[in-house]
Amino acid sequence: MITVAKERNGVGITKGVEPGMTIGSCPLPISDHKEIVMAHGSGGRLTQQLIQKMVLPQFKNEFLNPLHDGAMFSVNDTKLAFSTDSFVVNPIFFPGGDIGELAVNGTVNDLSMCGARPLYLSAAFILEEGFSMTEFWRVIQSMQRAAQAAGASLVTGDTKVVDRGKGDKIFINTSGVGIIDPRVNIHPGRAQVGDKIIINGPIAVHGIAIMSVREGLEFETEIASDTAPLNGLVQTMLAAARDIHVLRDPTRGGITSTLSEIAEQAGVGIRLEEASIPISEEVKGACEILGLDPLYVANEGKLLAFVRPDEANLVLSVMRNHSLGKEAAIIGEVVADHSGYITMKTRVGGTRVVDMLSGEQLPRIC
Secondary structure, eight states: OOOOSSTTTTTTTOOOOOOOOOOOSOOOOOOOOOOGGGGGGGGSHHHHHHHIIIIIHHHHOTTHHHHHHHHEEEEEEEEEEEEEEEEESSSSEEEEHHHHHHHHHHHHHHHHHHHHEEEEEEEEEEEEEEOHHHHHHHHHHHHHHHHHHOEEEEEEEEEEEOOOTSSSSSSEEEEEEEEOOOTOOOOGGOTTTTTEEEHHHHHHHHHHHHHHHHHHHSSSSOOOOOOOHHHHHHHHHHHHHOOEEEEEEOTTTHHHHHHHHHHHHTTTTEEEEEESSSHHHHHHHHHHHHHHOGGGSOOOOOOEEOOOOTTHHHHHHHTSSSSSTTOOOEOOOOSSTTTEEEEEETSSSOOEEEOOOOOOOSSSOO
């Protein structure tokens, strides 16, 4: 066994490295966790630490370092975005969608958050032996419809099969390439003091749609996932105001984890108005039953836009005229105080600090 008692600059080799394991010349970053836990996939604090401490130092470059929803670069004077994502949702079919539709929309939306128009997608399937061919066909058809709706073409892919019991029906990875108007400059570091923060509709819908199935909850009105391709909405917004500073889709970890990342990257503070954040009564009630904070629950058809104050009402108006933005609302603003942190004015008039998700509320949500 290899044991190093002292840390060097906050890193060291953890106890429990078996003989024969190749570590290389660099020490393994230590943390409070000696093994991967479910919260490392939450999109919150542990996901961020995993990337910042282990992945980024090994691969850092000008395209990866911003940790945006996709890499942005130019080829022969054409500005492009490239993004990839994996989907392990359980169950694979849920009210309002399925893992196939989710996979296509997820990558389309990541490209859209770069200001790109999605063009081409890839899809890789990891299938478990024994997975129903009928269900796989349903997933494939759903992906085809989603790609067609987004105006993107699936042009390449891969398929692997693992032994029965060594997977969970189906996992999907999708990647995509899109083209960016050279006049558009969307980046998490561009959040500026005074920017208004706009969301295109009610929060926490996707996460609660998944949990309602898992927990067997029934409501008077079915809660269906909000999964949708956001590229059309984004292009409408950019046609009205090309100087939108930041776009992000608040998926895993909910809106507060996403906003925390932006605040840290841009070195600004964010102030939210709880009363302005749209949330349906059904979702609010489900969160109370399940003991969940809707601010941390996953979304799949929502975006956050950081917009100059003089253009905020214009952007809000065009969003509300789009089918995916009818309930858009300004939920906060960027401030100079408390750099890197979020505060929220509560409904009762108090103020509280809202931090990034530190644990795992909803595993296997996307």
